[in-house]
Amino acid sequence: MFNETCNTCSCSDHLTSHSPILVSNKIYQLLPFDQSHPLALNRIMPVIGLAQSLNWLHESQYKESSVASVEMLARYHNIDYVETVLSAENNRCIPGTLGRRFNLGRNGNSYFPKIFTRPATTAGASILAGRLLADNEEGIIFSPAGGNHHAKKNQASGFCIFNDPVLGILSMLDNGLKKVLYVDLDAHHGDGVQEAFQHDDRVFTISIHEKNRWPYTGKISERGLGNTRNLPVPKELNDNEMRTLISEGVIPLGEEFEPDALVIQSGADALLDDPQSQLSLSNLALWDAVEDLIKLSRRILVLGGGGYNPWATVRAWTGVWGLLNRQNLDVELPLAAMGILRSLEWKHSKGRNVPYHWSANLMDSPNFGFVRPEINEIIREIRR
Numbered sequence: 001m002f003n004e005t006c007n008t009c010s011c012s013d014h015l016t017s018h019s020p021i022l023v024s025n026k027i028y029q030l031l032p033f034d035q036s037h038p039l040a041l042n043r044i045m046p047v048i049g050l051a052q053s054l055n056w057l058h059e060s061q062y063k064e065s066s067v068a069s070v071e072m073l074a075r076y077h078n079i080d081y082v083e084t085v086l087s088a089e090n091n092r093c094i095p096g097t098l099g100r101r102f103n104l105g106r107n108g109n110s111y112f113p114k115i116f117t118r119p120a121t122t123a124g125a126s127i128l129a130g131r132l133l134a135d136n137e138e139g140i141i142f143s144p145a146g147g148n149h150h151a152k153k154n155q156a157s158g159f160c161i162f163n164d165p166v167l168g169i170l171s172m173l174d175n176g177l178k179k180v181l182y183v184d185l186d187a188h189h190g191d192g193v194q195e196a197f198q199h200d201d202r203v204f205t206i207s208i209h210e211k212n213r214w215p216y217t218g219k220i221s222e223r224g225l226g227n228t229r230n231l232p233v234p235k236e237l238n239d240n241e242m243r244t245l246i247s248e249g250v251i252p253l254g255e256e257f258e259p260d261a262l263v264i265q266s267g268a269d270a271l272l273d274d275p276q277s278q279l280s281l282s283n284l285a286l287w288d289a290v291e292d293l294i295k296l297s298r299r300i301l302v303l304g305g306g307g308y309n310p311w312a313t314v315r316a317w318t319g320v321w322g323l324l325n326r327q328n329l330d331v332e333l334p335l336a337a338m339g340i341l342r343s344l345e346w347k348h349s350k351g352r353n354v355p356y357h358w359s360a361n362l363m364d365s366p367n368f369g370f371v372r373p374e375i376n377e378i379i380r381e382i383r384r
């Protein structure tokens with residue numbers, strides 16, 4: 001990791017699109033949740049390690065995020081919810097009645113020792129990114145720990161405690177930007193972000209997600225004030241179908257909206273190797289989507305999101321960082337990078353016999369396929 005002095009200096013407050021900033025924090029060295037939880041994975045530090053081993057991350061591009069305060073979190077979340085999460089961390093438990101009220105300690109939103117500080121640090125990164133982007137004419141910021149898109153104003157949801165995408169977008173608006181486009185590539189519907197902005201026409205939200213999968217919202221008919229679009233896609237979505245959805249569906253909508261800033265949630269759980277969806281993308285399709293989308297604005301915030309296969313997720317997000325830095329992603333991994341990948345652990349049955357390419361290559365094989373009629377119907381519907 002980089003030394004403390006440079007992490008905290010303000011030299012990176014001036015942004016350019018030629019030198020993206022990666023925001024992270026050492027807190028991600030600790031795993032969230034207990035060992036049996038699907039998100040008890042080491043995902044963030046290996047992305048930084050791989051980027052460093054590939055010489056894709058200069059010290060001046062790294063920024064350490066600070067912990068968002070209760071007041072900062074209350075810009076979106078209800079104060080009694082925020083204070084309950086803080087007291088859960090301080091008292092090392094979640095009282096039963098409050099747990100039921102705030103959906104904490106249940107439904108996968110289980111207690112862990114940094115249940116406040118870790119998500120508040122992730123929120124701090126998005127709030128910082130929002131301010132920096134609003135203060136600059138252009139810039140690209142990547143926060144791989146971000147993208148907690150399910151958290152609600154008054155409840156935890158889907159392993160998400162605080163909704164850092166919402167707080168990041170609010171930070172952009174509070175600092176003077178007028179219009180923000182949010183595009184969610186995670187396999188699950190970006191319900192928390194949609195809920196926050198469906199009655200606020202300064203924000204246009206677009207979510208591509210697997211149809212009939214939790215949280216079962218995000219139907220194509222959900223339009224908010226007209227500033228919401230949902231693309232519920234069929235199982236086994238392939239790379240050609242994703243490219244078609246982006247180029248013929250999302251890009252024209254984004255161009256019409258003319259955003260001052262773009263937020264991309266780049267969850268890696270729509271990838272073929274991920275166990276939490278039945279979508280079948282290669283990481284090439286995710287990278288192509290991000291590469292196409294970033295042409296929509298000069299201010300870009302890219303967040304992480306879901307991703308439950310550590311090898312697939314770490315390689316996908318390292319590639320996202322590489323493409324933001326205009327690197328050639330078709331590279332042989334250096335030994336140090338392979339060592340990082342080989343050291344990953346996964347309790348899932350698919351982690352027992354790890355395929356060679358999961359630790360030897362950054363790039364997946366493409367998953368070409370026909371574009372099914374249903375895909376073209378989705379595009380017609382969302383552009384109507």
Ligand SMILES: [Zn+2]
Pocket residue numbers: 186187188267269305306307
């Ligand atoms: Zn997801």
